Amino acid sequence: MVTLKQLAKELNVSISTVSKALNNSEEIGEETIKRVKELADLYNYKPNKVALSLKQNRTNTIGVIIPDILNHFLSKVLFGIEREATQHGYNIITCISNESLEKEKESLQLLANGSVDGFILCVSEETQIKNEVEHFKKTIKQGLPIVMFDRVAHDVLCDKVIVDDFDATYRATKKLLEENRKQIAFISNIDDLSVGKLRERGYNKAILESSEYKALVLNIKKEDDSQDKIKAFMKEHEDIDAVIAADSASGVIAINVAISFGFKVPKDISVIGFSSQSVSNHSIPRLTTIRQHAKEIGTNAAQMLVKRLRNVSGEQSDFKTKIVKTSLIENGSTL
Numbered sequence: 652m653v654t655l656k657q658l659a660k661e662l663n664v665s666i667s668t669v670s671k672a673l674n675n676s677e678e679i680g681e682e683t684i685k686r687v688k689e690l691a692d693l694y695n696y697k698p699n700k701v702a703l704s705l706k707q708n709r710t711n712t713i714g715v716i717i718p719d720i721l722n723h724f725l726s727k728v729l730f731g732i733e734r735e736a737t738q739h740g741y742n743i744i745t746c747i748s749n750e751s752l753e754k755e756k757e758s759l760q761l762l763a764n765g766s767v768d769g770f771i772l773c774v775s776e777e778t779q780i781k782n783e784v785e786h787f788k789k790t791i792k793q794g795l796p797i798v799m800f801d802r803v804a805h806d807v808l809c810d811k812v813i814v815d816d817f818d819a820t821y822r823a824t825k826k827l828l829e830e831n832r833k834q835i836a837f838i839s840n841i842d843d844l845s846v847g848k849l850r851e852r853g854y855n856k857a858i859l860e861s862s863e864y865k866a867l868v869l870n871i872k873k874e875d876d877s878q879d880k881i882k883a884f885m886k887e888h889e890d891i892d893a894v895i896a897a898d899s900a901s902g903v904i905a906i907n908v909a910i911s912f913g914f915k916v917p918k919d920i921s922v923i924g925f926s927s928q929s930v931s932n933h934s935i936p937r938l939t940t941i942r943q944h945a946k947e948i949g950t951n952a953a954q955m956l957v958k959r960l961r962n963v964s965g966e967q968s969d970f971k972t973k974i975v976k977t978s979l980i981e982n983g984s985t986l
Contacts, residue, residue, distance in 0.1 A: 653694040662686060673698075713956060714767035715745045716758045718775045718802075723899065723927050724945050725773060728800060731949020732771055739957045741768075750776040756786045768960050769796040771952045774804055780843055782806075796959040800952045802845055810955040811972045814943050816849035817856075819977040823895055823923045823941055824857035826979065830921055830986050832893035833864060838881060838905060839897035840871040850897040850925070867891065877901060882908050896924035906934040906984055922984040936983025948975050 659666045664683070672679045672687035679687075690696075713736050717725045729745065736743050744767060746758035755775045762770070770790065778784075784804045791797055791809060800812040820837075827835050837854040841847035851868065858866045869884045871877050881904050885891055894909075896902035902924020909920045916922060916936055923939045924931075931938040951973050962968070 653691075653696045658687065658690055658694070658696060662690060709768050709960075710766060711740060712742045712744055712767045713953070714758070714762040714770045714772075715743050716748055716755060716770065716772035717745065718748050718750045718773055720745075720747050723929060724801075724943060727927065727945035728773070728949040728952075731946035732953045733949075734946075735950045735953035736957070739953070741953075741957065748775040752777040752781060752783055759786055759790050763790050763793055763795055767795070769798070769956050771798045771800065771956055773800055774802040776844060778804070779845055796956060798952045798956045798959075800948050808970055810959065810970050812948050812952045812955065813972060813974055814846070814948070814977055815974050816846045817853040819925070819941050820850040820853035820895055820897070821857050822853075823979060824854050826985070827893040827895070827921055827923065828857065828861055828864075830893070832921060834867060834888065834890045835864070835893040835895065836867040836869065836884070836888065836891045837895050837897065838869045838871070838884070838901045840873070840875075840877060840901060841898050842870040847897050854895055871901070878904055878908075881905055882911075885909065885912065891920065893921045894923070896922070896926075899924065899926045899930045902926060902938045902940075902984075903930065903934045906936070906938060916984050917986050921986060923979070928980070931980075931982060934984070939982045939985040940980045942978045942980050944975050944978070951975065 655666050655669050659669045662669065668679060668683065669687050672684045673691060675684065715729060715732055717729060719725055733743050744762060746762065748755040748758060752775055755778055759770070779802060784807050787797060787804060787807045797809045798812065799809060801814065803811045803813060824835060835858065837851060839847050839851060842851065855866050858864055867888060869880065871880045877900060881901060885905070885908050894902065894905040896905060902922050905922050906916055909916055914920050923941065925943065926938055926940040928940070931940045955971065955973065
């Protein structure tokens, strides 16, 4: 590979002059800039990014760790992160933890070894269940800032971007009560996760406030068949007239099961689910959804990390938690 030193020798100028010319420095004349760039193009010169990052003590790269690349919500967050990072001149390296604590640790160790300037991540399921956070604290002590989104570790001091999961299901349950629904069920296959617990609490609060109704909850485990569990649950509780689903699939399944039992949606039963627009299209009528604004979450996370990385004063400002409000997108599965 051609080096700055070789270019400088052939042009009979200093290495500093070549470097400044390639970066269009005002200190260098137009004719010199032209000569340097023409020779660099001739030899197909490319800057040594590794050497440059060592010299500048930064890589202009952000590490992103997500639990599941097939999750539509997470992939849209990733889109928001990448788009915002690019606008600020940062590249991203993405690792998938596959909900594994060990893989999450390995990803942090791999990228913290000089590959990235900081991290944006969503905590894995196993990490939340075991409540292990030391690997995050160790990374931050190394001088690498972390921004967590959606599933976060509350014991770790860092910036966070979250959805108001509690308020989202609280307001959705209130809407169903206003429809005069009397037997509202809550279905979830994410009760092991912090977001799942918050969504269930929001539902329970709204039901408790109604005083005359009782909570009706189905928590589906990973090894369970969601279709069979929801079918058996709705068969056992034939008077269910509304469902709130805490995950993207259960709402669609609830609609299809209700229709298979001869119920009319939304005349006999209303259904609301946490979901994206694409998932809501998988049922007829279309599922009324609690939209989490995934791209906005990604954008906010990237902005918060870039702000940390560009803090030239060196003073550590207070960590912030950004709450992204959800929206209820009413489709055909509610009145």
